[in-house]
Amino acid sequence: SYVLTQPPSVSVAPGETANITCGGDSIGGKSVHWYLQKPGQAPVLVIYVDRDRPSGIPERFSGSNFGNTATLTISKVEAGDEADYYCQVWDTSSDVQVFGGGTKLTVL
Amino acid sequence: QVHLQESGPGLVKPSETLSLICSVSSGSLSDYFWSWIRQTPGKGLEWIGYVYSTGSTKYNPSLEGRLTLSVDTSKNQVSLRLRSVTTADTATYFCARHAYNTVYWFDPWGLGTLVTVSS
Numbered sequence: 001s002y003v004l005t006q007p008p009s010v011s012v013a014p015g016e017t018a019n020i021t022c023g024g025d026s027i028g029g030k031s032v033h034w035y036l037q038k039p040g041q042a043p044v045l046v047i048y049v050d051r052d053r054p055s056g057i058p059e060r061f062s063g064s065n066f067g068n069t070a071t072l073t074i075s076k077v078e079a080g081d082e083a084d085y086y087c088q089v090w091d092t093s094s095d096v097q098v099f100g101g102g103t104k105l106t107v108l
Numbered sequence: 109q110v111h112l113q114e115s116g117p118g119l120v121k122p123s124e125t126l127s128l129i130c131s132v133s134s135g136s137l138s139d140y141f142w143s144w145i146r147q148t149p150g151k152g153l154e155w156i157g158y159v160y161s162t163g164s165t166k167y168n169p170s171l172e173g174r175l176t177l178s179v180d181t182s183k184n185q186v187s188l189r190l191r192s193v194t195t196a197d198t199a200t201y202f203c204a205r206h207a208y209n210t211v212y213w214f215d216p217w218g219l220g221t222l223v224t225v226s227s
Binding site: 031033035041042043044045048049054086088090094095096097098099100101102 | 143145152153154155158166168169202207211212213214215216217218219220
């Protein structure tokens, strides 16, 4: 089965840039989607199809996907960005949705 | 804007059947895939399966054999039945809509409902 690997945690100071990675075998050939989840809340889509932002998501959120790594980039990080972030792909070979293990973003 | 609300019993006994409903408001079930996803306490997200508005389904192989997903278009509801539950099925269960007529990303999600399996 397809596996997505995320770092358990990322820490960044306010105003800096956070890069959250999602590793997978040839993930560059798949469409990657990203969600943030704050405690006690449902996940919210922040990036779809590698780099597109849903309406209402700030331009500070961007994505890229190449080779074996997809990256969610949050620029000018704010305290309110503290959350767990999950990547997700649809593994077409098995028709199974796969999530990464999640990354806890801490704003110092 | 479409809104999803999960409902069901918060407590289920081991070996019994877990039944949940996802009520969809301000939107139609038609032409969409609807998934269930669960999250164990302090852990990550696990996709359970999806059902299309016509009733066709795809299940996570890890749960196939115990799982039934269905839609009721007259009530605008999506249902989950998970048989022979164990304590490992204790989790928050979310329903979520996929993008229009595809199985790619999930948007939006319901708030989720916590289910505890315990005697």
